[in-house]
Amino acid sequence: MKVNFKNKSALDQFKLEKYKRGLKTSKKRSYIVQYFLAADRHYSIEELYDELRAEHPRIGYSTVYRTMKLLTECGLASERNFADGVARFEPIHRTHHHDHLICTGCGKIIEFTNRNIERLQQTIARKYKFVTASHKLELYGLCAACQKKKRKNS
Amino acid sequence: MKVNFKNKSALDQFKLEKYKRGLKTSKKRSYIVQYFLAADRHYSIEELYDELRAEHPRIGYSTVYRTMKLLTECGLASERNFADGVARFEPIHRTHHHDHLICTGCGKIIEFTNRNIERLQQTIARKYKFVTASHKLELYGLCAACQKKKRKNS
DNA sequence: GTGAAAATGAAAGTCAATTTCAAAAATAAG
């Protein structure tokens, strides 16, 4: 396999990782990876599977599942567990951490970061003599559109 | 059933709720409720079930499960889903919201509140035109004891 | 091309959560 070690694009990082592990390249996996990385949104396995099938009806659920796990291990995707009990994956194009605003009406997910909150979290951890490895901050509510919809229906 | 409407203790609130729904009182359920509310800590169904069995070997898992769900519906317990995928319940003795510090070493859970963080969360929600209904903030890391333990073993 | 190794997908297995259902317990009615 030819790997361009200078190209740091996400897809190449994936190929490089595969190379190190001795994986092979398959059309289906490549298609899944490209589709997912291009989408730039959160996907559950189910959602991704459904969309992919439109173009590639012979893709199996397990393959989508395994590909997402692979991407996660390679650091190209991040697995998130929100309140509905279904795991979602997001592409990682940038390194920095972010948190989520989740609309309980339509499922829209917005990412945000806030240095002050991060700082306050560290203050709290210090107070309780904790060394934090990770954190999770999720705000659940209604987005502007769903608020409007709700007002109409009541 | 005699319900003292003036007594606002947690157990009575539970009884009142039962009264409204036409439930019956059973020894087992009462025992579970009392035990849980007295404990003032986080319990998974499994943990609670194991402890209760020590005294009451004939209590079934389903009964513990159903009682915790009941308590949650009555507003006397709150269900939390941390990163290990096992639901935990905490008694609600006070109204105000709090967040969690969770030790990934020993499982210890510390509750905290921080007005500034809450305020910042509202600022963020406003920025994205969200109206938040709830939020979840969890800090994962090692408590002082587990840090010490780790240093010893390495 | 050929053969070794990896990828695939349907089906099976996990694991916690939840529900079912026949028997037991609690309460109501007589």
Place this chain on the structure above:
DNA sequence: CTTATTTTTGAAATTGACTTTCATTTTCAC
């Protein structure tokens, strides 16, 4: 108190998302 009605119980079955298995297909190094 005794029977009738309703709720509760617990063992077992089911659910739902996730994960693994295994026989077959595909990939790739030679």
